[in-house]
Amino acid sequence: MSLGPYPTPEHIAGASGPAGPVDADVIILALDRAEDTIAAIASARAQMGITKHVWITDQGSRPENLARLTAAVADAPDATLVRLDRNWGVAGGRNRATALGQGRVVFALDNDAEFEDADTLARAVRALDAEPDIAALACRILVFSSGAEDVSSWGYPPALLPRAADSFDVCTFVGAGHAIRRRDFEETGGYDDALFFCWEEFDFALRAINAGQRIRYRGDIAVRHKVSGEHRFAWSGTRWYHFVRNRIYIGLKYGLAPASLLPRFLAYQVKGARNGVLAQGLRAGPDAIRMWRRFRPAPGTESLYRLDPAARDYLARNDAAYRGGMARRVRAELLAALPGAARS
Incomplete structure (x- = not known):
């Protein structure tokens, strides 16, 4: 990059x-x-x-x-x-x-x-x-x-x-x-x-x-x-593929172990299956790993991909504190994908 x-x-x-x-x-x-x-x-x-x-x-x-x-x-x-x-x-x-x-x-x-x-x-x-x-x-x-x-x-x-x-x-x-x-x-x-x-x-x-x-x-x-006021996501083309691939890739870039991203990845697959784009989500995982292996930081920015304690505290205070833990977030993803849940 x-x-x-x-x-x-x-x-x-x-x-x-x-x-x-x-x-x-x-x-x-x-x-x-x-x-x-x-x-x-x-x-x-x-x-x-x-x-x-x-x-x-x-x-x-x-x-x-x-x-x-x-x-x-x-x-x-x-x-x-x-x-x-x-x-x-x-x-x-x-x-x-x-x-x-x-x-x-x-x-x-x-x-x-x-x-x-x-x-x-x-x-x-x-x-x-x-x-x-x-x-x-x-x-x-x-x-x-x-x-x-x-x-x-x-x-x-x-x-x-x-x-x-x-x-x-x-x-x-x-x-x-x-x-x-x-x-x-x-x-x-x-x-x-x-x-x-x-x-x-x-x-x-x-x-x-x-x-x-x-x-x-x-x-x-x-x-x-200029969009509808209703929540929308275009379940077509390659949109879901990019959503899943990029989010997993970013997690890997910032030092998360592949195993730690597995719950999120599985939740995405359930949601993708519910919306008829399971193949996109499955393909996104291996591609994210390949992207991560090819990734090279811009010169002088290497340290920015290792989140320090101050950055982790900022993320906890301004995002995680309002969302709950990973288990709660994965559960929300799964519930949103179940039959009868609102499509998103």
Whole structure:
């Protein structure tokens, strides 16, 4: 795993880069969904009270959709559309998009999301500036159409959901809308390209926490996400495969013995069987082990993969304390997979 340097992507439209220094880079990954992506770009460009540049990184949109994005960004002095050589996934795409800019804060906005207010970006940057030990700021994710809580994007212990409007330290963040201090992103090695998508935020957060930084959830800084307000998981394609593979791989990366991950892996298999994707889950285990054996930390980040006592205490206080022990969590996974339980 390494954080660049990456080949210069093809410039498609917009400015070649910012005219001068900026406080924040807004990165938006594009892969079709042109209408939503154009709205996300407009939302980012409309942010006020902060100097920023918007980087739209296309990973393989169809020609007609790329043409629409090109038209939306043409002649924009504060936005740049580039095209990568292939689809690098969420993790790899964000790495490459982040490397394009130089702002001290990087705000990642999903291409089906928009900033809630015109000063959302400015408030996120101020929040990071005010507390230098925060590596990443997790935004509140709301359903675009209603403003209700997007429970499908709640990435924290369920016990904290009633506090969604509050602020508290967490152990991960949700990709739909978040801000990362560039210094921490670079010093911890960025995202792991091998993950492709799923769990990449958790993986980064573990390294930041082990480096002595915090991840802060801010319920007063929000983005609106264009999804159903109902909990959803697409039991199709390879989504479950990536979910299981990446979570086991991350556990191995941070020093957990394969045997200690077996209860979690078995619980995933029961849940996968219940939802008709058992083959995906079974295939994920051996692949996770192969990924772990190939893994090499970025130079200078080796120590970040050995969680020290302070990091373990942080994880216990801000996550495990709200979830209960492993036995309780495995039991919850199993119960959720039984016939008659709500599908998730």
